[in-house]
Each structure stands twice: as structure tokens, then as C-alpha cells.
Amino acid sequence: MKKLILFIAALLFSTFFYNQTIGLNLFLFNILTVVILFINNKSQFKNRKTQIYTITYFITGLTIFFHSSTLSVIANLVAFFTLIGQISETKSSIYVSWLNGLYTTIAGFFHRNFAIVESKTNPEDTKEKIDIDYLHWVKIILIPAVIVITFIALYKEGNPVFSNLIEKIDFGFINIQWLLMAGLGYYLFNNIYAPIEVEPATEIDLQTENSLHKTEAFSIPKLKQENQLGVVLISLLNVLIVMYLITDITFLTTQQDISASVYSAQVHSGINALIASILIAIMILLYVFRGNLNFYEQNTTLKRLAFTWIILNILLVLSIVFKNAQYIYNFGLTYKRIGVVIYLLLATIGLVTTLLKINSAKNNWFLFRLNTQAAFIILVVSSTINWDYHITNYNFNYAKSVDYNYVIGLSNNNTLLLNEQLDQKDLDRGFTYLIEEKYYGYIDKLKTNNWQELQYDNFKINTK
């Protein structure tokens, strides 16, 4: 029964993906994957976290149907690994789930096969499982096939009617590549139907706690010295960051109109330096609060200074957000500028989780677990946004200047909007031509889409 399900799934896999571009097929594949996982792992699907990851997986699949982009495909792939890893071990951290998911997808069948071979060493099991004699099967199929083909060739020569009959048989409908694709699908589903885990990594992860504990090396004189060093260092860094913030605010409030290139250079170099400074800030705090200093009774001042520094770093992030926003307003929205916003969001989460870590005496694993989880959520959320559409919409309607070449060069997700803008804006002839070329090319592509490649835009153009 299990093999029959996998066989049907493999045929469906090939039907969905052979010679097709990405569209509705990926969402259908998501449904198929979840059905196969559910049939074989019903108990794991009662877990709330598994249910959440399943919904996340579906959301990323639907996102591809609404706007196919590289980011949404990556998010779907990561959600796939997360779900499979989650089913293999429901209590593991997300990064271990990724590892387990990847391993299951690549070599699940192989690993399980060895587990079966191991169990064969038990005398009870050997009675139940009978070895398949592959050589015998090869003989049964290959020898008669060769002999029958030889005789067909001989009879063809002897009888013209028989020869005509044989020549009429057409195996053209069998497509080797389609079958290979189905084989790949069978391999994939055979790997994932019962997820496995990378044992050492999963065991270590399950044994690793989030909390810090006082070690035997706890020594008050040493900790006093460490505390003093920390207080001096973080006080100085606090003073420095306050001075920087004052000068930064002064710069932002007093700046006059400056040329685009100078402004661009200032923002880029400034942002790169600040990105590095925030990362170093987190590393310094992790170093200072790495061990027994968390349990030293007189560390209150140090903790307060650390919290102040974190809050000041968040203010620094806000100043960068302000600069970036100004830059976007003046020169338009681009992927790099969105990337800066996402980085800043991640940095803020990093700073807040560092604050939580120090406050509740947690270890670095706690920080790593929470931040990878946050990164996954941000990846999924950002994949649901049609960035090309929003970049185009913002640049046309709100930005002070528009780089038309950049906007036209984006993916087809903004094509329908660009065409709408043609009616509303008075554009240069060259750009009008480029937009029309892109629009008609896209419409042609949509019209030639098979049912597997269907996108939301197909329904949009049909309703027009």
C-alpha cells in the first residue's frame, strides 16, 4: 500500500514538474508532500509546532502561486526542510530541523535501509523478512526480453505481414525523461515519507539547555576584576555611542541639499560601519557575560550599563533607519535598500535577544536558537510580499526620482502595474516601448502557461 502511494506520488511529481516552470505545481507538490507525511506520521501532526510549520509551508507555496520569485522559492524550500526536520524530531531546534530535513531529503531511504539491515541481525526479524533475489529478477526480465527481441527480428525477416504489424507499434508516447523525472520523484518521496535524524547532532541539541549554570571555577576575586574591566569598557563605549548619536542627530537636522553621489557614498560607508559596530557590540556583550559573571552578586552596575548600551545601539539602528528612509524617499526603493531594512530588523532582534539573555542568565545557544527562529520567520514573511510590485508602486507614486531602467529590469511581478502606469503617466518614448515589450511578452507567456504553470496573474488577465 505504501509503495503504491509512493508510486502514484512519483507519477504526479513528474506530471507537475516535467518540462514546466514554477507556478501552481509547487503548491500542489506541497499538498502532496504533506499528504504523504501525514499518512506515515499521523502522531507527529498532533504536535502544535508541526501544525504551524505545515501552515507555513502551505503559505510559502501559495506565495509562489501569487508571485513567483526567487525569495519565495527559497522560503518554500527552507519551510520544506523545516517541516520534515520537525517531524523527524519535534523537540529539536530549528537549525537541527533544517539539518535533519536536508539529510532526510538527500539520503533518508539509504539511512533507513541500513537501519533495516541492522535489525536483520536479530534472529526474530530474519524470519519475517525475506531477502529479495535481485539477480533472479534481472534474469527473469532480461533473458526473456533479449530472446523475444531476437525472435521478433528473425520473424520480421520471414513474414512481411508480421513485419508491417511490428512496425506499426509505436512506443513514441514513452518519454524517457518523463520517466526519469518520475524516478526522481519516487526517490524523493521514498526519502521523506518517514523522516530520519542526524543522530549525534540531534542528541547534542536535545541535551543542550538554554540556561547558564555556575561552574566550579567560580572565584569572587577573579570575577571582581572581570566586573571592573567590564564596567570600565562598557562605560567608555556608552560615552562614545552617546557622543556619536549627538553628532549624528546634529548632522541629520542641519544637513542641506547635497549631491546624490555624495549622499549615496555617505549613507553606504556609514551604514556598513554601523552594521559592523552593532555586530561587534553583540560579540563584546556575549564575551563579558559568557560565564560566572552572570552569577556574581555585584554585577548590577555592569548589567545596567550593558542594557543602556543595548538601548543606545537600538537608537543607532533607528538613526540608520531614518537615513535609509530619507535615501529611499529621494532616490527610490531598491532591493539593496530593502536589504538594509531587513538587516536592521535582524540586528534589532539580535540586540533585544542579547538583552533577554543577559537578564535571565541564558547561554549562547539560547541566543542562537531564538535568532535562527526569528530569521526563519522574517524569511517567510518577506517572501509573502510582492517586492517588485511594491518597489514599482512606491517609485512611481512616492519617490522623488525614478530609475526607470531599474524598475523595468525587475521580474514580471510588476509588469501589469507598469502597464497601468503607462495610462496614468506621461513617460519617455523609449521607456514606453520597453514597458510595452515587457507587457506583451509577459501576456504571451501567461497565455501559453499549462495548468501546472498557472499563476494568479493568469486569472487577472482573464477577468479583464
Next chain:
Amino acid sequence: MIALIIFLSLFAGVLTVVMVRLSVSCVFWASKYRHDKTRVFKLYFPYYIISLFTLCIAAIIGLDQSIVATCYFSFVFSLSLFIWRYELIQSRKIQPINNNNNVESHQPELP
């Protein structure tokens, strides 16, 4: 011409088999538990196969997903799986023999 193609294919095939066999052997040689092959499998096989898979996919994408590249790297991937399988089966064949030896050495008076 055909002979040359066959010769080159065979040469490339043999070279690939040697390379993959060596890479698997290196994993066993580098491990502390080289005699306990099942343990080495559990500890290192996942990382080995994930790395190999990543390399193969990267190479296929790098070579514009050509049919030849896809076939060749699929062969490399399958070959590595077969070599690991062979290593483990060999270890299981050796284990019972060792166990029998142990029994005999502890029971010298047995007929």
C-alpha cells in the same frame, strides 16, 4: 572516434570510482573509531553526503544543467552511496567472525 569516446568515458569512470572510494576511505581513516564502521557511518555519513550533494548540485548548476553533467554527477552521488553500503556490509560480515574468535579465545577448552 567511437573507440576514443569509449576509452575516455571508461577512464573518467575509473578515475571517478577511485576518487569517490578514496574520499570515503579518508572519512574512515580520519575517524577515531575507524574499526567501528557503523559508528563512523552514524557520525560522519550525514555530513559527507550533504557536502557531496551540495557539490554535485553546484556543479550541475555551474555547468548550465547540461544532460551530461546531470548524468555524471548523479552517477557520482549513487556511486558514493554504493561505496558506503559496501563498507557497512563488509563490516557486518567481519563482525560475526570476530565475535566467534573472541568466544574461542575465552573458551580454550572447547572442542
